[in-house]
Amino acid sequence: MAGTFRRVADVFGRIPRWVYIVAALVLAIVFPMLEQAGLMQTLWLRLGTRTLVYVLLAVGLNLVLGETGLLHLGYVAFFAVGAYSTAILSSPRLGIHWNFWVIIVIATVLAMLFGFVIGMPTLRLRGDYLAIVTLAFGEITRMTFNNWESVTNGPGGIPGIFPPNLFGWVVDKPAEFFYLLLASVVLVVWLLNNLKKSRVGRAWNALREDEIASHHSGVRPTQVKMLAVVLSSGIAGLAGAIFAYYQQFINPTYFLFMQSTIVVCMVVLGGMGSIPGAIVGAVVLDATPEIIRQAFTQWLPDALGSDFLPGVQTALQTDFDRYRMLIFGLVIVLMVIFRPEGLLPDQLWRREVHDEDPRDQEHTRQHLFDFEEGEKDLEV
Amino acid sequence: MAEVVLDVRSITKTFGGLKAVNDLSFVVREGEIVSLIGPNGSGKTTTFNLITGLYEPDSGDVLLKDESIAGLKPGQIYERGISRTFQMLRLFSNMSILDNVLVGMHGRTRANVIDCMLHTPRMRREEAESVARAKEILGLFPGRFPASRHSQPALSLSYANRRRLEIARALAGEPALLLLDEPVAGMNPAESLEVMRQIRDLRDMGYTILMIEHDMNVIMGASDRVIAMDHGEKIAEGAPQEVANDPAVVEAYLGKRGADTAS
């Protein structure tokens, strides 16, 4: 059994990485066409578009959580800053209608600034303390948007966000948003992948592995952490801006703590510190619940007769959000038990295809939850 | 006489009521291997931590080539030319062997975030130089880090090779002074001997080394000079043979009665 699994893994391991990248890109480009050709319900395209927003968030958070090893639980705050900047600067709310490019830059830079401001007092903290404080900052941010009625219209939210106009191309269909997001993902992933293969990326990893040793190797912890936090905040801001344009309406309930948790789960599921892992984690976690819902409310009843598990059907139809969380929880628990290093861990992805035996990867499991450093730090 | 690289001037460090290092002074000259010895808890590692900026001395000063470095942060001290290894191994376990050494070059490389994001020609050139130098450093340990292993994670190495990798990472800083905290701890006699030779080779290549060691063979075989500590104070200094036979040192290791029987 394990032998078969290894042989299969071996075969997939021999396929060069660029094949996977090209295949994923082709799939992504073809995906909206299926809807336009009438081969797929719009529902799936909408899901795909939302998934791409999560992909952006997951690769962004991966920078902080996976590469640098900081448990940041307020990530959604930066997403909110990007979304609200866009909603305020491009809607009838205050009668402002700025250009798309200007807004994208403002949303990204504001989120980065916000990341810097929050990072200043918090980055000296470690592990659990950092997690709690960032969580609190995330909630404070949401409550601020919730209560700042004069600008954000409070819980009522901001409706009627104008669609973006990119040099005359008005983006207002799901397929168009899908491509806009896809382009953003490609750009962001390319930049992040370059960073990863540079002194900056190595400094992040070194910090995650051993802060004291990295400091004694010339890495300045606070500076390097701040860089990770600021860049990842910018990515969340960008994602928030496009999200606001796509939804045309936002209110504070889009930015609940739960969203931060979901993105953390995506990074952990994919494999901490792995960019392709974060992408896979986002796709799997965002798509799985929807597929399960469709399976039980559509496909299975269609195939087996409409009286197939009627209780489950109604439950999934009326209370889906709750069951979505249940499915998330289940996926994460299973993963932590059976594959703690994540679906596509970094070492597996970065393996040199020919000069290494995939079996050597066995002992390279990352210590996923090794945020605890206190004890070890005393012994030098 | 050779130029003084490190000048430690009566440093003191107290933890609560405990004087871990007490009024300690010594110098290390260019091109020598100095060993710091002493019983467990005598303050050797604390001395290293004071030199490398992990702790700030309560009083006293540390000079690197006539410049005071006391009170600087570890990263700054590293950039000025002091690298170290740790008594308890501290490698970047999940990073590749090559990357471990490359991290050691962080402070000397200059590519900024934008360069790194875009992989500009400037960044690529610097990166290529760093990689070449890192491979050269790994090559100082013949047969231990073959090119085929460079991309494997550090934790796939044997224990002795991990200790060697830590030395390699320290060398990546092109240090004026190399601090080794018990470099052969936990090694078998054959491995200790090999590492001892390598440490001597490093000295012959021009590195200046201050090491903490317990292994008598290594101390006798490698050091040009030995400094013995007990209870945070220097109790003897001199040639290896002299210090080993110094009554105060024997007493520190064996206790008063032990020393009497020994003589």
Ligand SMILES: Nc1ncnc2c1ncn2[C@@H]1O[C@H](COP(=O)(O)OP(=O)(O)OP(=O)(O)O)[C@@H](O)[C@H]1O
């Ligand atoms: N951070 C610290 N806080 C409190 N006490 C400390 C700290 N670091 C060291 N000490 C104490 O200072 C004394 C000297 O410790 P140090 O680690 O320097 O000894 P050492 O000579 O390196 O011993 P060993 O041979 O066991 O490594 C010990 O009593 C130790 O318990």
Ligand SMILES: [Mg+2]
């Ligand atoms: Mg010690």
